[in-house]
Amino acid sequence: MVGYIDKIKEISERLLKEGTVEMVIGFQKGTLPMMNTPCFAKTPEDVGNFVWDSHCGINLANYLTDRKEKIGVIAKGCDSRSIVTHITENKIKREQIFVIGAPCKGMMDRHKIASLFETEIRSVAENDGKLIVTAGDGEKTLEKADLLQKNCAVCAHRNPVIHDELAADPVEDQKDVDRYADVREIETMPPAEKWDYFDDLFSACIRCYACRNACPLCYCPTCFVDESQPQWVGKSTDPIDTKTFHFLRAYHCAGRCTDCGSCERACPMGINMRMLTKKLEKDCIDAFGWEPGLDLNQRPPLDTYKMDDPEDFIK
Amino acid sequence: MGIEPGRLHFSWISSAEATKFVDVVTQVTDAVRALGPHENFVKHMPKVA
Amino acid sequence: MSTEWEPKIVAFFCNWCTYGAADLAGVSRMQYPPNIRAIRIPCAGRMSPKFILAAFRNGADGVWVSG
Numbered sequence: 002m003v004g005y006i007d008k009i010k011e012i013s014e015r016l017l018k019e020g021t022v023e024m025v026i027g028f029q030k031g032t033l034p035m036m037n038t039p040c041f042a043k044t045p046e047d048v049g050n051f052v053w054d055s056h057c058g059i060n061l062a063n064y065l066t067d068r069k070e071k072i073g074v075i076a077k078g079c080d081s082r083s084i085v086t087h088i089t090e091n092k093i094k095r096e097q098i099f100v101i102g103a104p105c106k107g108m109m110d111r112h113k114i115a116s117l118f119e120t121e122i123r124s125v126a127e128n129d130g131k132l133i134v135t136a137g138d139g140e141k142t143l144e145k146a147d148l149l150q151k152n153c154a155v156c157a158h159r160n161p162v163i164h165d166e167l168a169a170d171p172v173e174d175q176k177d178v179d180r181y182a183d184v185r186e187i188e189t190m191p192p193a194e195k196w197d198y199f200d201d202l203f204s205a206c207i208r209c210y211a212c213r214n215a216c217p218l219c220y221c222p223t224c225f226v227d228e229s230q231p232q233w234v235g236k237s238t239d240p241i242d243t244k245t246f247h248f249l250r251a252y253h254c255a256g257r258c259t260d261c262g263s264c265e266r267a268c269p270m271g272i273n274m275r276m277l278t279k280k281l282e283k284d285c286i287d288a289f290g291w292e293p294g295l296d297l298n299q300r301p302p303l304d305t306y307k308m309d310d311p312e313d314f315i316k
Numbered sequence: 317m318g319i320e321p322g323r324l325h326f327s328w329i330s331s332a333e334a335t336k337f338v339d340v341v342t343q344v345t346d347a348v349r350a351l352g353p354h355e356n357f358v359k360h361m362p363k364v365a
Numbered sequence: 366m367s368t369e370w371e372p373k374i375v376a377f378f379c380n381w382c383t384y385g386a387a388d389l390a391g392v393s394r395m396q397y398p399p400n401i402r403a404i405r406i407p408c409a410g411r412m413s414p415k416f417i418l419a420a421f422r423n424g425a426d427g428v429w430v431s432g
Contacts, residue, residue, distance in 0.1 A: 196318025196356050225415060233415045241359040245418050252414045315432075316327035316340055319421060325429040331385025338390055338397045340431070345398040348372040348427030357421040 005103055006053040008168045009075060012101050013048045016073045022099050025073035026061050027051045034125045035111040039064060053168075055127055058108035058150060060261040062086075062217040065093045072098050075168070077105035079152075079261035081161035082294025083217040086257050089301065092220065095163075102164030104172040107145075107153030108262075112271040114148055117141070152262035152275060155180045162295055181283045183276065199244060205270040206243045208236070212274055213250060215267035218257050225249060251277035256285045256301045259294045318356055322347045374427040375420040376401040379409040383431035401429065 013025040029040035029050040037056045041064075042048045053075075061074050062083035072093075076084060081100060087093050109132065115122060120137030127133070132143045155178045160171040187198060210226065213219045225233050226246055234249065235242035251274070258278040265275050285291045288311050289302035325344045329336050378384040384405050390397060406412060409432030420428045 192318055192320045199318055233419055235359065239359060241357060241422055244357070245415075245422060248418060249415055314326055316325065316343070323421075323427045324417065325427070325431075327383070327429070327431040329383040329386045329431055331382055331389065333386050334389035334393055334395060337383065337386035338395045340429075341397040341401055344374060344376075344427060344429045345372060345400045348374055348400075351426075353370055353372075354421065354424075354426040357418070358424045359422045 005168045006051065009053055009101060009103070010048050010051055012166055012168065013042060013051065013073060013075075014045045016099060017042065017045045017048065021071070022073040023070040025075075025101075026064050027075045028053060028057045028059070028061075031056075034122050035109060035114065053103065055107075055109045055132070055145060056111070056125070058111075058262060058266045059215065060217045060263040063215065063263070065098065066217075066220040067092060068097070070097070073101060074098055075101045075103055076161050076164065077103050077108075077261075078156065078158040078160050078162070079105075079259045080217075081163050082158065082259035083261060085162055085294040085297055086218065086259065086301075088297060089299075090257075095297065099166075100161060100164045102161030102167040104160045104167065104169055105153075105156075106159065106172055107149040107156065108266075109145065109148050110150045111266065114143070117143070150262045150266065151273070152260045152265070154178075156260075158259075158295075163297065181279065184280050184283050187276065187280070200240065202276065203243050203247055203272065203274075204240065205272055206238065206247070207270060208238050208243060208246065209269060211267040211269060212264035212272075215263040216250075216254070217261070217263070218254050219250070221253075225253075247274055247277060250274075251281055254278050255281040256289075256291060256303050257293050258282055319354075320351050322351050323354060372400050372426040373424070374401045374429055375425040376403045376429040376431065377406050377409075377412060377416060378403055379432045380405055380407050382409070 009027065013027065016022045016025060023043065025042045025048065027040050027042065028037040030052050031038045035056045037052060039059060039061060040050050042051065060080050060083055061076065062080050065072060065074065065084065065087055081102065084098065084100060088095050114134060118136040118138060122134055122136045124135045125132060130145050132145055132148065134141050134143060156175060157178060157180065159174050187195060190198065213224060234245040260275065260279060260282060262275065265273055285302060291302045293301065327340050329340065378387060387403060412430055417428050
């Protein structure tokens, strides 16, 4: 995985030199370990800042919305599906983007790694499936496979769906992953128990909207939480308002979410709001046989009408 | 998500189906009545004197 | 006034379908429970999940969407 970077740099440099694109979006080292930030390279020299390791969890499709110029973008499997969603939703044109595909074996769960240490993590290096983490209270060598982001552990589309060039050979997709074990578990709970579960899940939320901002799907010019006339949801951390925010945000992502995990990754409180988006993802598969972002030519289920759409919930 | 499914109903009634309308109102009311008052998802506003 | 609890149901009716049916039920003097609070929407397509959550949040005991 670390080896990708040379190829990524080479492609990006070439694209910028030839003028095929005006900008390449990739990752650069963040100010904190495990927090790589997006890097917008506009000259071939900028490409030198690019990095690629197991902490590039941010979904770069987020930065494509309504752009007018030609853009090169580095895309993992989930990013590429979000790009497809962007194209089908007319947020960017296919001709405008040059997708540098990066087959991905999963990104690291920064919350989980941080929880293994008492003190702040100072540096993280990686080497052949291992992470060497140095914190104030010592150094530990950890197995990468144990520390995958939760969405990466159950990822079924590791290779980019669309790409103009690949940075490495496609990786083998995970077979027989049970994506919805946790969702099914909650589905069987009686309402009161469900209520307690979600009450507990969102009790830590501080309404910072990092999840919304990190989400490539949340591109509305005015988000419903920022509307004041009418005000659909209060702005405090009142538990009902918090839940209204999370429930509605999840609904807005129904049939569009590619489970890239950006929301959970961005959350400073480590809330697993993917439980909601995953439930709707499962419902979309069950009701419409739809997985988002796999095909450029197929319209999403919520903007098409079929005679055999399920309607058994209607009296 | 913790609201009983019986509290939310969907139906399709044409403008000529007054009888069906009456039937469904009765059904919906009975279903909600059976569940009792809804308390979970209500936002309690601070009382202003 | 009786103190017994009566459910409050917020009902979203499509202007062209159920609202018409409700109107017809009214002019035909049919009897039905008085627990619904009808809200007319221009079309069932105007419906949005946030209406449902807003109703529950403001104390509705039930919500009924009818096209």
